[in-house]
Amino acid sequence: MKVPSFVTDPDPQLYEHGSYVVLDFETTNINFGSALVPENRLLLACWSIITPHSDGTCTTQHKYRWGSEYDMQELVLDIQDVDFLVAQNAKFELQWLERCGYDIGSRPVYDTLVAEWVLAGGRRWTFDLDSIAKRYKVGGKESIVSKLIKGGVPTEDIPRSMLLRYCIRDVEVTHAVMRKQLEKMRGTRLLAITYTRCLTTIVLADIEGNGMHLDAGRVEAEYEKTLQEFVQVEREMEELTGGINPNSPKQVADYLYETLGFDEVLSRWGKPLRTSTDKPKTDADTIQALNATTPEQIEFLDLKQRQGKLHAALTKNLEFFIGACREQGGTFLGQINQARTVTHRLASSGVPTKFKAYPKPKSCQFQNLPRQFKNLFAARKEGWYVAEADGAQLEFRVAGHLGKDEQIEYEILNDVDIHAFTALTLTEAGEPTDRQGAKESTFRPLYGGSSGSPAVEAYCKAFVEKYHQLNSTQRGWVLEAADRGYIETEWGMRYYFPYLKTTKSGYIQGQQSVYNYPVQALATAEIIPIALVFFWYRTREADLFIVNTVHDSIICEVPEKEIELFSITVVQALTEDVYGYLDKVYGMRFTIPLGVGTKIGHHWNEADEDVATRVHEALKDIGSGLKIDKGEVGLDIPPPPRT
DNA sequence: GGTACATGCGCC
DNA sequence: AAATGGCGCATGTACC
Numbered sequence: 001m002k003v004p005s006f007v008t009d010p011d012p013q014l015y016e017h018g019s020y021v022v023l024d025f026e027t028t029n030i031n032f033g034s035a036l037v038p039e040n041r042l043l044l045a046c047w048s049i050i051t052p053h054s055d056g057t058c059t060t061q062h063k064y065r066w067g068s069e070y071d072m073q074e075l076v077l078d079i080q081d082v083d084f085l086v087a088q089n090a091k092f093e094l095q096w097l098e099r100c101g102y103d104i105g106s107r108p109v110y111d112t113l114v115a116e117w118v119l120a121g122g123r124r125w126t127f128d129l130d131s132i133a134k135r136y137k138v139g140g141k142e143s144i145v146s147k148l149i150k151g152g153v154p155t156e157d158i159p160r161s162m163l164l165r166y167c168i169r170d171v172e173v174t175h176a177v178m179r180k181q182l183e184k185m186r187g188t189r190l191l192a193i194t195y196t197r198c199l200t201t202i203v204l205a206d207i208e209g210n211g212m213h214l215d216a217g218r219v220e221a222e223y224e225k226t227l228q229e230f231v232q233v234e235r236e237m238e239e240l241t242g243g244i245n246p247n248s249p250k251q252v253a254d255y256l257y258e259t260l261g262f263d264e265v266l267s268r269w270g271k272p273l274r275t276s277t278d279k280p281k282t283d284a285d286t287i288q289a290l291n292a293t294t295p296e297q298i299e300f301l302d303l304k305q306r307q308g309k310l311h312a313a314l315t316k317n318l319e320f321f322i323g324a325c326r327e328q329g330g331t332f333l334g335q336i337n338q339a340r341t342v343t344h345r346l347a348s349s350g351v352p353t354k355f356k357a358y359p360k361p362k363s364c365q366f367q368n369l370p371r372q373f374k375n376l377f378a379a380r381k382e383g384w385y386v387a388e389a390d391g392a393q394l395e396f397r398v399a400g401h402l403g404k405d406e407q408i409e410y411e412i413l414n415d416v417d418i419h420a421f422t423a424l425t426l427t428e429a430g431e432p433t434d435r436q437g438a439k440e441s442t443f444r445p446l447y448g449g450s451s452g453s454p455a456v457e458a459y460c461k462a463f464v465e466k467y468h469q470l471n472s473t474q475r476g477w478v479l480e481a482a483d484r485g486y487i488e489t490e491w492g493m494r495y496y497f498p499y500l501k502t503t504k505s506g507y508i509q510g511q512q513s514v515y516n517y518p519v520q521a522l523a524t525a526e527i528i529p530i531a532l533v534f535f536w537y538r539t540r541e542a543d544l545f546i547v548n549t550v551h552d553s554i555i556c557e558v559p560e561k562e563i564e565l566f567s568i569t570v571v572q573a574l575t576e577d578v579y580g581y582l583d584k585v586y587g588m589r590f591t592i593p594l595g596v597g598t599k600i601g602h603h604w605n606e607a608d609e610d611v612a613t614r615v616h617e618a619l620k621d622i623g624s625g626l627k628i629d630k631g632e633v634g635l636d637i638p639p640p641p642r643t
Numbered sequence: 644g645g646t647a648c649a650t651g652c653g654c655c
Numbered sequence: 656a657a658a659t660g661g662c663g664c665a666t667g668t669a670c671c
Contacts, residue, residue: 368654449659516660
């Protein structure tokens, strides 16, 4: 499908001179009124239409309409008549507008919540409309209706006149906030950032409605197996300990350090490693590091480690999965949230769901699903595939670009194995490590880490020397942050660091965040969302659909006939489209080749070799370094030459 | 009885 | 004295 010009040739100045509708809906409030809950109903829409004129003035028209999604034709026509749509938390309005028959991809949105998140630049502000309004001194104090809704009063029970006043007021406040935000962004490069974020909002509004789908047979088997093992472990623990609660850090600590007489793990300075409130630690890493000598000690550590893992697997995932399979056909929804993270990554949260089998509602988010359970997910349609594409070594390559680091560029162009260097350095420093074991240390110094075991410290030093151009760039960021209180990234985003402190020794506390934010942000807050937007538009008329995105990846359900379409389009979106967008919108020429890896099979993360052969064939004339390994197909696409 | 915090664990 | 970033959910405990 053709990608609209407001994506291929964006002009963020549209927000300054275009016509727009400011919209607010009132709905019944199951799960905060989400349009994705079929039982929710639309009650009321209030909107203003703002039409600018060539002489600098503008006309404003106010409208409202009581009724359901089937009564909103006039609203839809009004939106179709303007350049863009404005709302606070536009994802919510877009999901309702979808139910009203509006094409949510047809024009840009301006989301005051998202814009405020951009302006916050990493400061932990609150982003509800009342808080924002208060900061801009518009709109007065929180209304009674707002408190009633928060207090759980059904919206439909609130007197109509009150609800109408409330809704009109929210439209006015949203509009006033928008004008203030635009004012504040003038003279900065934040408008373009806001534009990118708001394009992403549209796509998220759509993806959230799809949910992910479980293979019920596999879930039942996995649950049964895990439960049996868990029951066995708990029984053995009870016999050994006489009945402590293994989920209580307090009781476990008493048992470990009093009853069993373990010595606490010590830091390099000889002090015990404690929790933030100075209590003895009982987590998996600590238990791994304890020195067991008696048979009782050995047995307990083994049991506790298994118990912790099994308990987490059951309570956080498998019980939820079982509920979803037995009670709702295997498909469940998750939220993908903007305005949560300080770096502008996306976050995910679960949708609280009440299953018959459990007394309390359970939630399951989409970004921390255990790897070992990914293959419990399948496409919901017979014969379809789950296809995942991820940005190859995305943050490392981004670091190479931001640091203008020739060594990183060389290593990417020549496909150098970076973990091998880590393993070698650690081994030479006296701690023999294989490639797999070295992986966890590889990027520690990239994010400002410098300490650890002697060998790890030696590795950190070696890293900093090897990629000295990146390191001096990062140290520059730290100085800028310490000096001005914020940094401005290459693409114009500002991150504030009000809490940086320089110690007597000259060490800047909090510098790790400064090292990290630009790298994490360009990779997972810009490049992946941009790719997501292009991929979504390019495949809107295809049957395939996006079901999830996890920081550096895009996950879809794809019919057999669209395997090639998926592969070619996702590669284009994650590379060429990104180069083009960064250049056009941020004036930024990306210098390092971006790469893509694809994995396609009937279950998530379970590659099908035959499909991989087809993908390999489809991509053979594109890019460079095409390779196929255990069903995963990867390649790089170099950035366009500089002219 | 309800809420807030601490802890631990999962992901990238 | 300590020094790798970013999240969300389940449970236990302290406290009102």
